[in-house]
Amino acid sequence: MAFLSELTGKIVADANGERVGRLEDVIANLRGDLPHPQIVALVVKRGGVPLLIPLADVVVLLAPAIALGKRIEDVASYHPTDHDLYLVRDVLDKQIIDTNGMRVVRVNDLELARVNSHFYIANVDIGGLGLMRRLGLAKPAEKVANRLGRKLTPGIISWDAVELLPGDQSLRLKVSSDRIADLHPADLAEIISDLSRSESSKLLDTLDVETLADTLEEVEPDFQASLVEDMSDERVADLLEEMAPDEAADLLAELPDERSQELLNLMEQDEAADVRKLLTYSENSAGGIMTTEFVAVRPDLTAEQAIAYLRKMGSEVETINYVYATDRDDRLVGVFSLQDLVLAHPRTPVAHFMHERIVTLRPSDSQDQAAQAIAKYNLLAVPVVDEEGKIQGIVTADDALDKIIPTAWKKRLPRMYR
Amino acid sequence: MTLAQRIRPLRIRLLLLLAVVGPGIITANVDNDAGGITTYSVAGAHYGYSLLWMMPLVALALIIVQEMSARLGVVSGKGLADLIRERLGVRLTAIIIAILLFANLANTVSEFAGVAASMEIFGVTKYLSVPIAAVVVWLLMVKGSYKTVERIFLVASAVYLAYVASGLLARPPWDEVARSFVTPTFKLDAGFVTIFVTIIGTTIAPWMQFYQQSSIVDKGLKISDYAYERLDVVVGSLFAVVVAAFITIACAATLYANGVHIESAKDAALALGPLAGRYASALFALGLLNASVFSAAILPLSTAYVVCEAFGWEAGVDRGMKEAPIFFTVYTALIVLGAAVILLPIKSLVQTMMASQTLNGVLLPVILIVMLELINNRRLMGRFVNGRAFNALAWAIVVLLILLTVILIVVSVFPGLLG
Numbered sequence A: 001m002a003f004l005s006e007l008t009g010k011i012v013a014d015a016n017g018e019r020v021g022r023l024e025d026v027i028a029n030l031r032g033d034l035p036h037p038q039i040v041a042l043v044v045k046r047g048g049v050p051l052l053i054p055l056a057d058v059v060v061l062l063a064p065a066i067a068l069g070k071r072i073e074d075v076a077s078y079h080p081t082d083h084d085l086y087l088v089r090d091v092l093d094k095q096i097i098d099t100n101g102m103r104v105v106r107v108n109d110l111e112l113a114r115v116n117s118h119f120y121i122a123n124v125d126i127g128g129l130g131l132m133r134r135l136g137l138a139k140p141a142e143k144v145a146n147r148l149g150r151k152l153t154p155g156i157i158s159w160d161a162v163e164l165l166p167g168d169q170s171l172r173l174k175v176s177s178d179r180i181a182d183l184h185p186a187d188l189a190e191i192i193s194d195l196s197r198s199e200s201s202k203l204l205d206t207l208d209v210e211t212l213a214d215t216l217e218e219v220e221p222d223f224q225a226s227l228v229e230d231m232s233d234e235r236v237a238d239l240l241e242e243m244a245p246d247e248a249a250d251l252l253a254e255l256p257d258e259r260s261q262e263l264l265n266l267m268e269q270d271e272a273a274d275v276r277k278l279l280t281y282s283e284n285s286a287g288g289i290m291t292t293e294f295v296a297v298r299p300d301l302t303a304e305q306a307i308a309y310l311r312k313m314g315s316e317v318e319t320i321n322y323v324y325a326t327d328r329d330d331r332l333v334g335v336f337s338l339q340d341l342v343l344a345h346p347r348t349p350v351a352h353f354m355h356e357r358i359v360t361l362r363p364s365d366s367q368d369q370a371a372q373a374i375a376k377y378n379l380l381a382v383p384v385v386d387e388e389g390k391i392q393g394i395v396t397a398d399d400a401l402d403k404i405i406p407t408a409w410k411k412r413l414p415r416m417y418r
Numbered sequence B: 001m002t003l004a005q006r007i008r009p010l011r012i013r014l015l016l017l018l019a020v021v022g023p024g025i026i027t028a029n030v031d032n033d034a035g036g037i038t039t040y041s042v043a044g045a046h047y048g049y050s051l052l053w054m055m056p057l058v059a060l061a062l063i064i065v066q067e068m069s070a071r072l073g074v075v076s077g078k079g080l081a082d083l084i085r086e087r088l089g090v091r092l093t094a095i096i097i098a099i100l101l102f103a104n105l106a107n108t109v110s111e112f113a114g115v116a117a118s119m120e121i122f123g124v125t126k127y128l129s130v131p132i133a134a135v136v137v138w139l140l141m142v143k144g145s146y147k148t149v150e151r152i153f154l155v156a157s158a159v160y161l162a163y164v165a166s167g168l169l170a171r172p173p174w175d176e177v178a179r180s181f182v183t184p185t186f187k188l189d190a191g192f193v194t195i196f197v198t199i200i201g202t203t204i205a206p207w208m209q210f211y212q213q214s215s216i217v218d219k220g221l222k223i224s225d226y227a228y229e230r231l232d233v234v235v236g237s238l239f240a241v242v243v244a245a246f247i248t249i250a251c252a253a254t255l256y257a258n259g260v261h262i263e264s265a266k267d268a269a270l271a272l273g274p275l276a277g278r279y280a281s282a283l284f285a286l287g288l289l290n291a292s293v294f295s296a297a298i299l300p301l302s303t304a305y306v307v308c309e310a311f312g313w314e315a316g317v318d319r320g321m322k323e324a325p326i327f328f329t330v331y332t333a334l335i336v337l338g339a340a341v342i343l344l345p346i347k348s349l350v351q352t353m354m355a356s357q358t359l360n361g362v363l364l365p366v367i368l369i370v371m372l373e374l375i376n377n378r379r380l381m382g383r384f385v386n387g388r389a390f391n392a393l394a395w396a397i398v399v400l401l402i403l404l405t406v407i408l409i410v411v412s413v414f415p416g417l418l419g
Helices: A087-091 A128-134 A140-148 A180-184 A185-194 A197-205 A208-216 A223-228 A233-242 A247-256 A256-268 A269-279 A303-316 A338-343 A367-377 A397-404 B003-016 B022-030 B035-049 B054-076 B082-120 B126-143 B145-170 B172-181 B190-203 B206-219 B223-254 B265-311 B325-343 B351-376 B378-384 B389-414
Strands: A011-012 A020-030 A037-046 A049-054 A058-061 A065-068 A085-086 A095-098 A103-106 A109-115 A118-125 A157-158 A162-164 A324-325 A332-337 A381-385 A393-395
Touching: A020 A049, A020 A087, A020 A397, A037 A085, A037 A180, A037 B082, A065 A185, A085 A087, A087 A118, A095 A197, A103 A185, A103 B003, A109 A128, A118 A128, A118 A324, A128 A157, A128 B190, A185 A197, A185 A208, A197 A223, A208 A223, A208 A233, A233 A247, A233 A269, A247 A269, A247 A393, A256 A269, A303 A338, A324 A338, A324 A393, A324 B378, A332 A338, A332 A381, A367 A381, A367 A397, A393 A397, A397 B325, B022 B054, B022 B145, B022 B206, B022 B223, B022 B265, B035 B190, B035 B223, B035 B351, B054 B082, B054 B190, B054 B206, B054 B223, B054 B378, B054 B389, B082 B126, B082 B206, B126 B145, B126 B265, B126 B325, B126 B351, B145 B223, B190 B223, B190 B351, B190 B389, B206 B265, B206 B351, B223 B265, B265 B325, B351 B378
Parallel strands: A011 A065
Antiparallel strands: A011 A020, A020 A037, A020 A085, A037 A049, A037 A118, A058 A065, A095 A103, A095 A162, A109 A118, A118 A157, A324 A332, A381 A393
């Protein structure tokens, strides 16, 4: 095991004992199948010119001086590929994402490991001890710690939990975005709030639309607006279609009018229509926090037909916990829960077990009224109906309570000077 | 979105908030802190109009330095400490941060000196005003909102206009003033060289480069905003130096003309006599207090952010002591130490304020060299690297500053050596 900081600056000599230069950088190969990148070449500075020497030509790496197995004239230069990473230039001292700790940290040092005759990047040192080592103060720091009776724990994370920030490297790297995409959207949002704007933009660009939508829904609308500012209109339109209509409406409300109009025009007709409708309601009203993605069926449907319908539509709605029964004119006539549905005899029409005394809200009702209704009747959602009794949307419990309970956990615009 | 699409709402905002939106303008206002006001006052009171020729040159230097820091921030999207760490390694970062901590401690001391001096005009002893100010400043940032504090400060900065009014009302001999702007005077005695370096140090303080770049990154300004940001920097710098010049002129016209030496803030307050008559002291005190308190708030804050940024430690006032221990320690320590030093028996608060600005001038070349190293890095800046003329100018400033520091040391240690 050796640290990168211990290697750099070492003298490199060839088979004749002739000094070639000093080790300036180390190149590792990022093939996707290996969790730990393998060292493939060294960058040696000789008279101001960097020489790329393949690792195969190195006989001894972990010694006071690095020895090559050939004469320097016989060494064929290494040609860097698209999957190569320059450790000092691109990783050391840079910020990376720790996908285990869900945070953004700075690389203080890299730990290399030898397996057989190959060298790999084992771990990343992000702790204070790594910092001390770089400053040449590791031994004194340990002495001081011993005196104080405390142990200095190395802050080490394994490379396979590390995700590099995209962009900055001049070589186009195939950054495996799988690790990032696997993170829970709330954690992704946390990481993004730790990054600078340009870095978060680049990170978001690597996400697919679904993950992007989920992540954005975890941050405040003003933060969302700043994140989508640099995205192309097409991508934002896709994003808006993917997001729940009420979330999309919140985001659009934060964007400048001109752009909102353009985006609405780019969206699919019915999606856009839903969002447009929601935008007409004031932000703080039930209409402003409701979603149009709910399940509605005819009262004459049987339980098993209703379940079949849920299977078809279930993935496109906010919740299937409550199913609403509407007549031909979309007027709300009843509601039943998933529990009611499953427990009923399959061939019973839903009209037989649906609840007809329904708690409803008007679109103009306040958020407080919505929250009160939910709390009082222990509901998961409340339907919103207009004067004619036609259902317009539903307010889910989390959305209603969201506005009342301070959303400290929802990520806000990362600002130092807030 | 194009700049044109964004400028429309921006223009409206600009109109509403006058010129106080951009980081460049805010930084320039912060430039006129306790040390600044004192230095310019002393320059006018002790040397009359003879130092005015420096102002246009210092303005040029300020614009160059601030523009570089703005460009670094806009193009890289990162703070200065972040860039130093990423590009120039840990050792250099540690050295720079150590220098910055030292300089910023001195500057914080100077701000509290300003608090003490201004409150003494109202007859409040420093043993009361400074601890209260320290506590208020600490609470302001931890419990309050930076944005609100910034707005109050900027509105209160209107007091600087009092200097412009005073300068005009004092009816200085304008032909002499005009001539002073173009006639260089330079003496090789310790006092003169010191005030020379001090003026530069107070106008182009090292901590301002870090603060401005952080502000720019904070605001999320991008390359497409660059033209707007450049304008913001130039206007801000010019505003700062115009105010500085007027402070000097007002003091020269009132104090120098009557042979008054500035020993304490009360003497400096007399410069506002033409405008405010017997309220001159109160007006001056309020202006100085405002400048001191605000700077005493943001200086430790900015330093704490810079330190944590460089070494990857958690930072943020909303994080609390447990989550961000180093941030809070640095922030609190600077305030406590800054205030504590002032509570020691000090002969002259004015001298204290100026000493810290001299230190700024001495340490500035180090930061400038680092910035030049970064801004000429093509991998970092792309096509926004310095042009040849720009580099020549910037390096000229560095060389000049180092030369001045050397002269300063020589004439201080060996007076009379250079005739």
